Amino acid sequence: MSPAIRTRTPREIRSVRRSRRHRCWGHLVAAALWPMHNANLGTLLRTCDAVGACLAAPPYRWVDEALARGNTLRSPACVHRVGDPPAWLAAERAAGAHILGVELADEAVRLADLPAARRRTVMVLGHEATGIPPEALDLLDGVVEIPMVGTGSSLNVAVAGSLVLYKLAGLL
Numbered sequence: 441m442s443p444a445i446r447t448r449t450p451r452e453i454r455s456v457r458r459s460r461r462h463r464c465w466g467h468l469v470a471a472a473l474w475p476m477h478n479a480n481l482g483t484l485l486r487t488c489d490a491v492g493a494c495l496a497a498p499p500y501r502w503v504d505e506a507l508a509r510g511n512t513l514r515s516p517a518c519v520h521r522v523g524d525p526p527a528w529l530a531a532e533r534a535a536g537a538h539i540l541g542v543e544l545a546d547e548a549v550r551l552a553d554l555p556a557a558r559r560r561t562v563m564v565l566g567h568e569a570t571g572i573p574p575e576a577l578d579l580l581d582g583v584v585e586i587p588m589v590g591t592g593s594s595l596n597v598a599v600a601g602s603l604v605l606y607k608l609a610g611l612l
Contacts, residue, residue: 466560468493468608469537470601473525473576474567481506483598484565485517491609494518496562498525529564529579537562540608541572541580542600544593548585551603556610563604565597 470488473496475481481497485507488495497503499521507519522528533539537560564580566572572580586600594600606612 465492466494468557468605469496469520469532469560469562470494470605471496471522471525471529471562471564472597472601473498473522473528473564474570474573475503475506475597476568480568480596480598482509484601485519487598487602487605489517491605491611493605493609494520496520496522496528498522526573526575526579529562529576532560532562533579533581536560539564539579539581540604541566541577541583542586542604543572543577543580543583544585545583548583551584551586551607554584554604554607557608561608563601563608565601568594568597 468488468491470484470493472481472484475497481495481503485495487493495507495517497507497519529539538557539562541564543566564572564576566576584604586595586603588595595603603612
C-alpha cells in the first residue's frame with residue numbers, strides 16, 4: 441500500500457523554482473545590522489532567498505565568514521553592506537521605504553495582524569541581547585512583535601526575521 445501523501449522529488453522541486461538567483465528587487469530588505477551570532481546570518485540569508493528579499497548586514501569580516509559558512513544556496517544571494525546603520529536607515533526612510541522594527545514595544549502590531557508589504561520595506565532586527573539601539577528606534581515607522589506564551593523573552597534573530605519576512609512577503 442502506498443502512502444496517502446506523495447512528496448515531491450528533488451527534480452520536481454527544482455522544476456518549479458528559479459534556476460538562478462533573483463536580482464535585487466528592492467521590495468523587502470532584512471536588516472540584521474547588529475548581529476550577535478554568526479550562525480543566524482546564514483539561516484536568515486536562506487529565508488531572504490526563499491521570499492525574494494535582500495539582506496542588509498554590517499561589513500565586519502566575521503559577517504562575511506558567517507554568510508559564506510551558513511549560505512547553502514547554489515548561487516550568490518543579494519546582500520547589501522551597511523557601514524553606518526542609523527545613517528543608512530535614515531536614508532532609506534528619506535527615500536520612501538517603510539522602516540519596520542521587530543521589537544517588543546507598547547506600540548507593536550502583533551505578527552498575525554501585520555499586512556503584506558505594499559512598498560519597499562526594511563525589516564530591522566536588533567541585537568539578540570539588547571534589541572534595536574535607541575538611535576535606530578527613532579527611525580522606525582512601526583514595530584511588529586511576535587507573541588510568545590513560553591518563558592523565553594524572544595526568539596533568535598534568524599527565526600524572528602524569517603517569520604516576519606514570510607508575513608511581509610504575503611506568504612503566510
